Amino acid sequence: MSRKLGSTVDLLVPANFIRAIRESGYVSLSTALAELIDNSIQADAAVIDITIGRSRPDALPWISVEDDGYGMSEEELISCLRFGGSSRFDSRSSFGRFGMGLPAASLSQARRIEVATWQPGTPARAVHLDVDAVAQGDEASLLACDGVRGAARSGCRVTWNECDRIEYRRLVWLERSLHRDLGQMFRKFLDSGTTLRINGHRVEPLDPMLLKTKVNGRSARLAFDPLRYEISTATGETSCVTVTFAMLPVTGWHHLDNAIKRRIGVTGRGGVSILRAGREIASGWYLMGGKRKENYDDWWRCEIEFDPALDEDFGITINKQGVRPTAALREALEPELESIARILNARVRQAFEEVKFEAAVQGSCRIAGAADADLPVIRTSGRAAGALSYRLGAGQLSGELMFELTLKQRCIDVTLNIDHPAFGALYRPLQELGEAGTPVRTALELMLLSFARSVASMGVTEQERRELLLSWGATYGRMLAKS
Structure with missing residues (x-):
């Protein structure tokens, strides 16, 4: 309040203020409900139940959020719907700071609000706020009255009646949206053991990092x-x-x-x-x-x-x-x-380049494998007979190697060095040609695979083979640099 010319002037006009606060900027029902879930978690709730329903098909929905936290004293209950009424005002220890979340979020979604709380050894108490009554000039009475206990020994229940800001016609669509939004917002708590349910269905954590999402045996x-x-x-x-x-x-x-x-x-x-x-x-x-x-x-x-x-x-x-x-x-x-x-x-771009490269070379590898049956046998450890299979890939290799070669389990594995000048000089132009460059590309890949096979058949040590490939790659790279 402020004083002016000996009279008392109210800071707020309640009828206008309560209508204005309904436009407090919550972008969705999910973000408004998050304020209530914050309060439940801060009250050490292990289980939080959201219930959504209608009294009849054409009625506005109602929503309740009930938890098994430690509840509130009657003094805290009377203050909970007051703006700035939090006992933790300006606290930096958890979610809330200013005591605005519960009243602002509730009024943004509903025309009538009830908050009930109960603790061991005390009866349940409740407070109510009616937007229409205050807007018509009635005084907002936040005195506590008898309430209804929940199933837990202690806890709190916030009920929003006449929710006139919900855009979903079918509540099942709303439930689906809330599962997605709240599962992502509160994923850390859901992973740590907090139970959140919507109409009895458990909300699963939804991690946008995808570190725990397994598809085809792979995850982020x-x-x-x-x-x-x-x-x-x-x-x-x-x-x-x-x-x-x-x-x-x-x-x-x-x-x-x-x-x-x-x-x-x-x-x-x-x-x-x-x-x-x-x-x-x-x-x-x-x-x-x-x-x-x-x-x-x-x-x-x-x-x-x-x-x-x-x-x-x-x-x-x-x-x-x-x-x-x-x-x-x-x-x-x-x-x-x-x-x-x-x-x-850049890593993602390169990974997609490698994927496209490996998809494109599969035809050449099949041709090489089919031709191998008519070529002299290369003996390897283990099973010594039979045609070889081929794999051609691309990646970053150290030094001046144009490609790296391994021969294991009857498979010649060739990895081209994407940083070698030959990759840019030979492959990039062919990639840009698309389908028109396929015959030339296939011929180039068969030449590389045949060269790799010849090197693998020489009967030299791995060190000698690497030195040969390094010498050839360095020579070819320097010649390309002069072209």
């Missing part, structure tokens, strides 16, 4: 050890930002159809995931400097974690949606993160 892997940055906080102390990068298996997953790629998250969940206190608050393209997102960037992932002590640096607002990094934070992180992003983009 860490690109590097996690990076850690010490950042000065608003209080003059320091706090750590942890950045983790992952690479998806291009070789193992490139052939998956688009439906499977969408289902497991290869497409649609790429980019950067930002977590505050273990909960995702933003996903998209952040802190990558001047690097723009390309399709190849779907095949690597980045996760950035920080604690609430760095809220000012990440530009966190009261509804904990999205980030607006400060110039100082961008200066500290972006140069290295952009450099890594470009390195991973």
Whole structure:
């Protein structure tokens, strides 16, 4: 309140304020529900149940969130729907800071709100807030009254009645969307044992990094050890930002159809995931400097974690949606993160080049294998007879080798050096020709495979064979450099 000319002037006009706060900026039902789940986790809840229903087919939905946390005292209950009424105001120890989440999130979705709580040895108590009544000029009464206990010994239940902001006509579609969104937001807690259910169905953790997603025996892997940055906080102390990068298996997953790629998250969940206190608050393209997102960037992932002590640096607002990094934070992180992003983009490009290369050379390898039956037998350890099979691949090799050769288990394995001048001089032009260059490319590959077979049949040691290939590769490379 403020005083003016001897009279008392209210800071807020309740009827207008409560209508305005309904437009508090929650971009979806998922982000509003996340505020309630935050509170449950902060109350040490092990099980959180979300129930969604309608009293009749044409009625507005209702939603309840019930947990088995330690509940609230009556004093805390009376304050919980007041803006700024949190007992943890400006705390940096967990999710909440300002006591705005529960009332703002609830009003953004529903016209009538009830909060009930119970603890061992005490009766359940509840408070109510009716948007329409306050908008019509009635005083908001947040006095506690008798409530209904839940199944657990202690806990809390928030019920949203007359949810008029839900866009889904069919609640089953809404459930599906919530499973996806909340599974990703709270994946760290779900992995650590917290149970979250929607209408009795367990929400599974959804990790955009795909480190635990196995398809065809392959999963994503860490690109590097996690990076850690010490950042000065608003209080003059320091706090750590942890950045983790992952690479998806291009070789193992490139052939998956688009439906499977969408289902497991290869497409649609790429980019950067930002977590505050273990909960995702933003996903998209952040802190990558001047690097723009390309399709190849779907095949690597980045996760950035920080604690609430760095809220000012990440530009966190009261509804904990999205980030607006400060110039100082961008200066500290972006140069290295952009450099890594470009390195991973190049790795993905190279992996796809290798995949295309190996697919294109299969025909030549089949021809070589068919011809091998008419050629002199090369003896190897183990089974000494029978035609050889062939494999032709590409990769980065050290030194001036044009290709590397191994002969194991009746298979000649040739790996071309993509960094050798011959690869750019011979293969790149043929790749650009596409189908028109196939006959010439096949002839070139058969020449390389026949040369490799001749070298393998010489009966020399592996060291002598390598020295021969190195000498030939160096000579050919220097000649190409003069051409």
